[in-house]
Amino acid sequence: MDDRPIWEMSSGDWIQDDEQNRFFILNRESGEEGNQSGLDIIVGAKWHHDNKANCGGFFPPEFDHCPFCGCELAVGDHNSDIWVPPYGDGSGLRKVAGRIDMDAIPVRRERTRIWVDIDEQVFSLPRIHGDYEFIVAPLGTKSPVLVAFDRASGVVDYFSPAQKKWIPLAPSPARRVGTCELPNWSWSAAFLRGKAGFAVPTREGPVWLAIDWRQGTYAPESGQGDCIGGVATLQNQIFIPVLTDSSVTIQSFDFSAFKWKQVEDCKRDVLQDFSEAQRFSVPIGDEGRGVIYWIGKDGLITFDLPHSNCMWRPWETGAFPCRAVPELGPPYQDQIGNFWQICYNDHDDAFRYYKLNGNEGDREDVDGGCFSSGVSCFSKSYDLWDRPWAKLDTKRQDVAKMIRTPLLCLDEESKTSVTVGFASGSTLPLLDIIKDRENTYPAVLRIESPSDLPVELRMPKAFNIHTPWELRLFIYQDHLFVYSSEEAVCYRWRLK
Structure with a gap:
């Protein structure tokens, strides 16, 4: 039986793995650990900088610091204007969605x-x-x-x-x-x-x-x-x-x-x-x-x-x-x-x-x-x-x-x-x-x-x-x- 702690948060359910010093997001419907890649984009997860501690990967966006080593977690700025192929803003004209300075x-x-x-x-x-x-x-x-x-x-x-x-x-x-x-x-x-x-x-x-x-x-x-x-x-x-x-x-x-x-x-x-x-x-x-x-x-x-x-x-x-x-x-x-x-x-x-x-x-x-x-x-x-x-x-x-x-x-x-x-x-x-x-x-x-x-x-x-x-x-x-x-x-x- 898996006895790892589960954190229930607005971004999802996260499993705390103390052996690997990692967090994994849980699929609420299937009860299985879902896709662990790209969580920065998918749910806004924060990223652990490389350091000497044996921990890393994605962490819940609700966290400010790593609970294992205390390292401050990185918040990525992933904002971007939309791009609809082939031309840009989706109108059918060749123009960007937001003006470029x-x-x-x-x-x-x-x-x-x-x-x-x-x-x-x-x-x-x-x-x-x-x-x-x-x-x-x-x-x-x-x-x-x-x-x-x-x-x-x-x-x-x-x-x-x-x-x-x-x-x-x-x-x-x-x-x-x-x-x-x-x-x-x-x-x-x-x-x-x-x-x-x-x-x-x-x-x-x-x-x-x-x-x-x-x-x-x-x-x-x-x-x-x-x-x-x-x-x-x-x-x-x-x-x-x-x-x-x-x-x-x-x-x-x-x-x-x-x-x-x-x-x-x-x-x-x-x-x-x-x-x-x-x-x-x-x-x-x-x-x-x-x-x-x-x-x-x-x-x-x-x-x-x-x-x-x-x-x-x-x-x-x-x-x-x-x-x-x-x-x-x-x-x-x-x-x-x-x-x-x-x-x-x-x-x-x-x-x-x-x-x-x-x-x-x-x-x-x-x-x-x-x-x-x-x-x-x-x-x-x-x-x-x-x-x-x-x-x-x-x-x-x-x-x-x-x-x-x-x-x-x-x-x-x-x-x-x-x-x-x-x-x-x-x-x-x-x-x-x-x-x-x-x-x-x-x-x-x-x-x-x-x-x-x-x-x-x-x-x-x-x-x-x-x-x-x-x-x-x-x-x-x-x-x-x-x-x-x-x-x-x-x-x-x-x-x-």
Whole structure:
């Protein structure tokens, strides 16, 4: 019979082991000692510094000192803004959840050159081979937790700041996460505050990954069909477009029944020439209107939650309709909250913008073939960040000789963004570069704004990429991370 003392506390039941000079958290339901890793994130446990005493590990957060040696216990500051892959705040735009103070970034200067050195501490990936997306959120945990989801295998790991290592979650027996072949501009995950888990799209239906932190396991709850776009959140609910039997439905996860359910149907007769190859963008959430947009090359799906309506709308209905270019990033959002999608017409060799909540007549034509999707999306000149269809002043010095792609907006007021300079010296047209999967180009990362000199993000070796959108960014505990799945490397820079 186990006669070890049990401490009943608000953080959980803790077993005091006097032989090992350790504390272990107890699973109240099973009566077994649960997952002992990552308790700093899961329940806010305190950490024992290394010393000569034979004690250590995690201790109840209610303790200030180790009861064995009297050592003061460490309280970790694990606060972090959320990060919803692939872009940041979960809105579908490339922007952070909380404004980054540019004056706090530890830059170095030499004459007119400004840079940030890469963090000297190596940040290892969970495994060398993987196709990772990173989530930072309070997924039923005491503090926001950094989770790595491998799109190739469905494996889930989380990071313990106190232990400075990745900890794998074990999948439930006979349960698996299906593969996902959505391109980077289409894939997105979602979470809901207070729920232990997150949702991802797969070829075998949407999946809610339910996490049991105390046991260190996760169980996938799968829906039906083929996910044709990313997962969205609206009014504390999760939605995703799914192709089932040649029709498109909007599915949502019902937490009371703990299963996916169909909430709306886009009728087949309005989806003319719809094929299984059709894919839709990372969703754009319009909280004010209660609407979600999924952008496709031939048109868009609009889900109106207040009116329980799902509608398909083509961009154009003429003999030579234009096509959207979602690879270039999210749509542009104007100052009054409307979203505009950039489209290209092969017949006219011209670009134009369509308003998502408008009709075929709500469009703006692009002058001279120079275009942008706004500050958090795509640009060749700062002139285009406020009015992307404006006439471009070609005499401006900042008109790039390379494609300059904003990957993440750090501050919307100053328009400060992380950018990548790409395809320098290429004579190929932009769309040909986007479609080119044979050649790779070196990428130069910077922090830029219209009013300041660019700040170079130094790294030991430049990324060689096919397109700028291969790079996956995330922010965690005041660090900017940039990850390349093809090169299996993740660099980071301190933002404070």
